[in-house]
Amino acid sequence: MALGFGLFTYLFLLLFQPFGGQAIQDKVVVLAGFGLSVTGCLTFSYLILPKLVPQWFRPASWQIKNEVLFLVFNLLLTSVANYYYNLSVDDIGISRHSLFGFVGITSAVGFFPILIMLFLVELLLSRSNGQLAFDNNRDLIVRIKQPEEGKLLQPLEGVPVDNGPPQRLTINGEGSKTRPFEILVQDFLYAVSDGNYMTFYYLDKTREAIKSHLVRITIKDALDQTKGIESVYRCHKSYLVNLIQAKRFEGNARSMYIVLRQQQKQVPVSRSLVAELKDRLAGLA
Numbered sequence: 001m002a003l004g005f006g007l008f009t010y011l012f013l014l015l016f017q018p019f020g021g022q023a024i025q026d027k028v029v030v031l032a033g034f035g036l037s038v039t040g041c042l043t044f045s046y047l048i049l050p051k052l053v054p055q056w057f058r059p060a061s062w063q064i065k066n067e068v069l070f071l072v073f074n075l076l077l078t079s080v081a082n083y084y085y086n087l088s089v090d091d092i093g094i095s096r097h098s099l100f101g102f103v104g105i106t107s108a109v110g111f112f113p114i115l116i117m118l119f120l121v122e123l124l125l126s127r128s129n130g131q132l133a134f135d136n137n138r139d140l141i142v143r144i145k146q147p148e149e150g151k152l153l154q155p156l157e158g159v160p161v162d163n164g165p166p167q168r169l170t171i172n173g174e175g176s177k178t179r180p181f182e183i184l185v186q187d188f189l190y191a192v193s194d195g196n197y198m199t200f201y202y203l204d205k206t207r208e209a210i211k212s213h214l215v216r217i218t219i220k221d222a223l224d225q226t227k228g229i230e231s232v233y234r235c236h237k238s239y240l241v242n243l244i245q246a247k248r249f250e251g252n253a254r255s256m257y258i259v260l261r262q263q264q265k266q267v268p269v270s271r272s273l274v275a276e277l278k279d280r281l282a283g284l285a
Contacts, residue, residue: 002042005113010035012109019105020095030091037085041078045070071114079106169232171200171225173215181215185229189260190267191240193219198240203262210262233280235269243280 013021013031024030050057056066083102086094097105167185172178174196187203189210200213215222222240226232231243235258247261249269256274257266269277 002039002046005042005110006035006037006039008113009038009109018108019097023093023095025091025093030089030094033085033089034082037081038078041081042074045074045077075106075110075114076103078110079103082106167229169226169229171198171215171217171222173217174221175216178216181213185231185242186244188232188242189245189262189265190242191219191222193222193238193240198222201265230280233277235267235273235277237270239267241267 010032013034014027017024017027021027021031079102080099082105083097083099086097086102169183169185169188171181173181181200183200183202187207189201189203191198191200196216196218198215198217198219200215201210202213203209204211217225219234219238219240223232223234226240233241233243235241241258241260243258245260245262247259247264250257250259250266256269256271258269259266
C-alpha cells in the first residue's frame with residue numbers, strides 16, 4: 001500500500017506538474033523523491049509505528065476517531081518529510097514552499113488516495129466483522145428451556161432442546177427494602193446499565209410483549225448474581241444478554257451485534273469479547 005501511494009504521488013506530480021512543477025529541470029528524478037518520501041512515511045506508519053505503540057493499534061479499541069487521527073498524523077508526517085526534501089533539492093526551478101504550504105499541497109494531492117484508503121479500510125473491517133458474525137452464527141448452539149405451561153418454544157434449526165425444569169433469574173437490588181426482581185431465565189432478553197442502575201428487559205406472561213424493570217444495581221453486581229446461569233453473558237461494558245434469546249450475529253465495519261429473536265433487537269458486542277463469546281457459546285452446547 002505504501003508503495004502504491006508513493007507511485008501515485010510520483011505519477012500525479014509528473015503528469016500534471018502542479019504547484020510550480022513545470023519549472024523543475026530534472027523532473028523525473030526530483031519528483032521521484034517526493035514519491036519515495038510518501039512511501040517511506042507510510043511504511044513507518046503502517047509497519048514500524050504499530051510495533052512501537054501497540055496499545056494504540058489494538059483492534060478491540062480501534063474506532064473511527066482513531067482512523068481519523070491516524071490519517072491526520074500521516075498527513076502531517078508526509079508534509080514535514082516533503083518540506084525538508086524540498087529544501088534539500090538542488091534544482092534552480094523548484095519552488096520553495098513553507099511548511100504550511102506543504103500541508104496544503106500534501107492534502108490536495110492526497111485527497112483522493114485518502115478517500116480510497118478510507119473506503120478500503122471500511123471494506124476490510126466490514127468483511128472482518130462479517131466473517132466473525134458468520135463464525136459465531138455457525139457456533140450458535142443454545143439450550144432452550146421448558147416454559148412453565150409445558151409448551152416448548154420453537155428451537156432454532158439444528159439447535160438441541162433441553163426439557164429440564166425451568167431456571168429462574170433473581171436480582172437483588174441495593175437497599176434492604178427492595179424486593180428481588182425474579183423471572184424465568186428463558187424470558188429474560190437483555191439488560192442495560194446506566195451508572196448504579198440497570199434496566200432489565202423481559203417477556204411478559206404471553207411471551208408476545210416486552211416489559212422492563214429498573215433495578216438499583218451495578219452491572220458488576222448483577223453479573224455476580226447471575227454467575228450460575230450460563231446463558232447470561234456480559235457482551236459489552238453496559239449490556240448483559242441472554243444467549244438463549246440470540247437469533248443471529250451481525251457485523252459491520254465498526255460494530256458487532258447479537259440480534260435477539262424478539263423484535264429483532266440488536267445488542268452490541270465489544271470486539272474484545274468476541275473470542276470469549278465463542279467460548280461461552282461452545283460451553284452452552
